[in-house]
Amino acid sequence: MKRLLGVALGVLTAIGGFLDIGDLVTNAVVGSRFGMSLVWVVVVGVVGICVFAQMSGRVAAVSGRATFEIIRERLGPRTGAANLVASFLINLLTLTAEVGGVALALQLASSVEPRLWMPVAALAVWLVLWRVKFKIMENVTGLVGLCLVGFAVALFLLGPDWGDLLSGALHPTVPATEGHAVYWYYAIALFGAAMTPYEVFFFSSGAVEERWKVKDIAESRLNVLVGFPLGGLLSISIAACATVVLLPRHIEVSALSQIVLPVAQAGGKLLLAVVIVGIVAATFGAALETSLSSGYTLAQYLGWSWGKFRRPAQAARFHLTMIVTLLVGTGILMTGVDPVMVTEYSVVFSAVALPLTYIPILVVANDPEYMGEHVNGRVMNALGTVFLVVILLAALAAIPLMVVTGAGR
Amino acid sequence: MTRDERLPRPPTPAGRVLDARLHLLSRQVLDADDMPLTTVDDLELRSTDDGPDRAPAADGGITGARVYTVTALLSGAALATRVLGGRAPASRWLRIDWGRVSDVGTVVRIAGTGDDLDATWTERWVRDRIIRRIPGGDHDPQ
Amino acid sequence: MTRARGRRGRSLACLVCVTVLVGACAPPGRSSPEVVDDAVTEAIAAAATARLAMELFSSGDLPRETTRTTLAASLEDAHQAALDLGTLEVPGPQDSRTRDEALRAVADATSAIVTSRSAVSSTSDRTVDESTAALAEAIEQLDRVQDEVAP
Numbered sequence: 001m002k003r004l005l006g007v008a009l010g011v012l013t014a015i016g017g018f019l020d021i022g023d024l025v026t027n028a029v030v031g032s033r034f035g036m037s038l039v040w041v042v043v044v045g046v047v048g049i050c051v052f053a054q055m056s057g058r059v060a061a062v063s064g065r066a067t068f069e070i071i072r073e074r075l076g077p078r079t080g081a082a083n084l085v086a087s088f089l090i091n092l093l094t095l096t097a098e099v100g101g102v103a104l105a106l107q108l109a110s111s112v113e114p115r116l117w118m119p120v121a122a123l124a125v126w127l128v129l130w131r132v133k134f135k136i137m138e139n140v141t142g143l144v145g146l147c148l149v150g151f152a153v154a155l156f157l158l159g160p161d162w163g164d165l166l167s168g169a170l171h172p173t174v175p176a177t178e179g180h181a182v183y184w185y186y187a188i189a190l191f192g193a194a195m196t197p198y199e200v201f202f203f204s205s206g207a208v209e210e211r212w213k214v215k216d217i218a219e220s221r222l223n224v225l226v227g228f229p230l231g232g233l234l235s236i237s238i239a240a241c242a243t244v245v246l247l248p249r250h251i252e253v254s255a256l257s258q259i260v261l262p263v264a265q266a267g268g269k270l271l272l273a274v275v276i277v278g279i280v281a282a283t284f285g286a287a288l289e290t291s292l293s294s295g296y297t298l299a300q301y302l303g304w305s306w307g308k309f310r311r312p313a314q315a316a317r318f319h320l321t322m323i324v325t326l327l328v329g330t331g332i333l334m335t336g337v338d339p340v341m342v343t344e345y346s347v348v349f350s351a352v353a354l355p356l357t358y359i360p361i362l363v364v365a366n367d368p369e370y371m372g373e374h375v376n377g378r379v380m381n382a383l384g385t386v387f388l389v390v391i392l393l394a395a396l397a398a399i400p401l402m403v404v405t406g407a408g409r
Numbered sequence: 410m411t412r413d414e415r416l417p418r419p420p421t422p423a424g425r426v427l428d429a430r431l432h433l434l435s436r437q438v439l440d441a442d443d444m445p446l447t448t449v450d451d452l453e454l455r456s457t458d459d460g461p462d463r464a465p466a467a468d469g470g471i472t473g474a475r476v477y478t479v480t481a482l483l484s485g486a487a488l489a490t491r492v493l494g495g496r497a498p499a500s501r502w503l504r505i506d507w508g509r510v511s512d513v514g515t516v517v518r519i520a521g522t523g524d525d526l527d528a529t530w531t532e533r534w535v536r537d538r539i540i541r542r543i544p545g546g547d548h549d550p551q
Numbered sequence: 552m553t554r555a556r557g558r559r560g561r562s563l564a565c566l567v568c569v570t571v572l573v574g575a576c577a578p579p580g581r582s583s584p585e586v587v588d589d590a591v592t593e594a595i596a597a598a599a600t601a602r603l604a605m606e607l608f609s610s611g612d613l614p615r616e617t618t619r620t621t622l623a624a625s626l627e628d629a630h631q632a633a634l635d636l637g638t639l640e641v642p643g644p645q646d647s648r649t650r651d652e653a654l655r656a657v658a659d660a661t662s663a664i665v666t667s668r669s670a671v672s673s674t675s676d677r678t679v680d681e682s683t684a685a686l687a688e689a690i691e692q693l694d695r696v697q698d699e700v701a702p
Contacts, residue, residue, distance in 0.1 A: 268612040
C-alpha cells in the first residue's frame with residue numbers, strides 16, 4: 001500500500017512538475033494563432049523528453065555520476081567547457097523567465113506591479129533552496145502544480161466541438177493568416193518548451209541527490225512514462241482552450257492574463273483561482289529547478305562539492321552559484337524587460353542548446369564502462385537516434401527561422 | 410616497416426603505469442569522506458633519469474623513452490590553460506601531492522579530508538566568508 | 552610559418568561564410584502595408600482581449616484585480632501598435648492615408664481601453680456596459696481598416 005502511494009506520488013509530481021512558463025506561454029500562443037495544427041509537436045516533444053529523461057536517469061542511477069561530471073570526463077575539458085557556457089547561459093535565461101512568470105502570476109491575483117513581486121519571488125526561491133529538503137520541495141511544488149488540471153477542466157466546461165478540435169490536430173495545416181516560416185518557427189519553439197535542457201540536468205542530478213540505485217530505475221520509468229504524457233495532455237489542453245476562446249476573437253497571446261481568460265469564461269472565479277495557484281506553483285517549481293541546474297552544471301564541471309543533501313557549509317560554492325544566478329536573473333527582470341518575451345526567447349534557445357546535452361547522454365548511455373549491462377537496448381537506441389536527428393534539425397533551423405520571421409512576428 | 414621506423418619499446422618500471430588522459434586528467438578528486446574536492450586539470454611530472462625538482466619539459470620534450478613519475482595533481486589555474494593552451498607559472502598551480510593519493514579508479518581518492526589542502530582554499534573561503542555568515546548555513550537539510 | 556598562415560586562412564574563410572549566411576538570413580525589408588497590417592492585428596488583439604475581459608468582469612467570472620491586469624497589458628499592446636504606426640516611414644500619399652486611418656482606429660481602441668480601466672475601478676455598471684460597447688465598435692473599425700490594407 002505504501003509502495004502504491006509512493007508510486008502515485010511520483011506520477012502526480014511528474015505531471016504537476018512537467019509544465020513551466022515556457023509550456024504555458026508557447027502552447028497558448030500557438031493555440032491562439034495556429035489552432036490545433038501544432039499539437040503534433042507536443043506529442044513529439046513528450047516522447048522525446050520521455051526518452052531523454054529516462055536515459056539520463058538510468059545513467060545517473062547506474063553510474064552514480066551526474067550529467068556534467070560525465071560530460072567533462074567523456075568529452076574532455078574543451079568541449080565540456082563550450083557545453084557548460086552555452087548550457088549555463090540558457091539555463092540563466094530560463095531561470096529569469098520562470099521568476100518573471102511567478103511575478104506575473106502573482107500580479108494576476110493582486111494587480112500589484114510585477115516588478116514589486118520579482119525580488120519577493122526570487123527571495124522565496126532562495127529560501128526554499130537554502131532550507132527545504134529536496135524531496136519535500138519536489139513533492140509540494142509538483143502536487144500544487146497539479147492545479148493546472150484546471151485547464152483541462154475548463155476545456156470540458158467550454159463545451160467545444162470535439163470533432164473540430166480533433167480534426168484540426170490530426171490534419172495539421174498552416175492557417176491562411178500565418179506564413180510557413182512562422183509555423184515552423186513555433187514548431188521549434190514548442191519543441192524546445194517540451195524538451196527543456198534543464199530538465200535533464202535536474203533529473204540526473206536529482207537521481208544522485210536521492211541516491212537512486214538500479215532498482216529505482218523501474219519506478220522512475222513509470223513516473224516518466226505515465227506522468228510526462230499526462231503533462232503533455234495538459235499542455236495540449238492549454239492550447240485547445242486558446243483555440244476555442246481566443247482564436248475566434250483574433251486574440252494573439254502576448255501576456256499571461258490572456259492565457260487564463262478561457263479558464264475564467266469556463267469556470268468563473270473559482271476555477272481561475274485554482275489555475276492561478278497552479279501557475280504560481282509550476283513556475284516556482286521550475287525556478288527552483290533551474291536555479292539548482294545552474295549550480296549543478298557549474299559544480300559538476302569544476303569538481304566542486306554539490307547537492308542539497310549536503311549542508312550549505314559543505315557545498316559553499318554550489319550555493320553561492322545559485323545565489324548569484326538568482327541575483328543576475330532578478331537584475332535582468334528589474335530592467336523592465338517583458339518576462340513573456342524572455343520566455344519566448346528562452347524556449348527557442350533551449351531548442352538550439354538541446355544537442356549539447358542530448359548527445360553526451362546518448363553516448364554515455366551506450367558506454368559499457370559507465371553502464372555495465374544497463375546500456376541502451378536496440379529499441380532505445382533506435383528511438384534515441386531518431387530524436388538525435390530531430391533535435392539536430394531543430395537546433396540548426398532555430399536561429400535562421402528566428403531571424404527570418406523576426407522572432408515569430 | 411624498417412627497423413628504424415619501428416616505435417621504441419616502452420620502459421617497464423616497477424609500479425603502476427597509467428595513461429594520463431584516460432585515467433587521471435579531468436577525473437574527479439574525492440576525499441576519504443567521499444566529498445568532492447576538485448578535478449585533476451594537469452599533472453606535475455618528474456623524470457627519474459634527471460635530478461629531483463626539475464620542471465617538466467615543454468611539449469615535445471616528453472617521449473616514450475624515459476620513465477616519468479607523477480609527483481602531484483594540479484588544479485585550479487591550470488584549467489584555463491588546458492582549454493585554451495599555454496602554460497601558467499608554477500606558482501599559480503594548486504598542488505595535491507601524489508603522496509596523498511590513496512586510489513585511482515573512476516575517481517581519484519585522497520587519504521584524509523580535503524580541509525588542509527591548498528586545492529580547496531576557494532571552497533573554504535566561500536564557506537567562511539559568505540555561506541557561514543548567512544543564517545542557517547550549517548543547517549543539515551536531511 | 553606555412554601552418555600558421557593556413558590556420559589564419561581557414562579562420563578567415565569561416566568568418567566570411569558565417570557573415571554571408573547571417574546576411575542571407577536577414578529579414579527582407581518590410582513594406583508599409585505589412586507594417587500597418589501587423590500593427591492593426593496587434594491592436595485588434597488588444598481591444599478584443601479588453602472586450603473579453605470586460606464581458607467576463609460584468610458577468611462576475613473575472614475578479615477586479617485580474618481584469619485590471621488584463622486591461623493594463625492590452626493598453627501596452629495598443630500603445631505599441633500606435634508607436635509602430637507612428638514611426639513608420641510612408642513612401643507615398645496612398646500609404647500615408649492608410650496609415651492615418653489605421654492610427655485613428657488604434658487611437659479609438661486605446662481610448663476605449665482606457666475608459667474600460669476606469670469603469671472597472673469605479674462601481675457603476677452602466678459605465679462597464681458602455682465601455683464594452685465602445686470596445687466592440689473600435690474592433691469593428693479596426694477590422695474595416697484591416698480589410699482595406701490586406702497586402
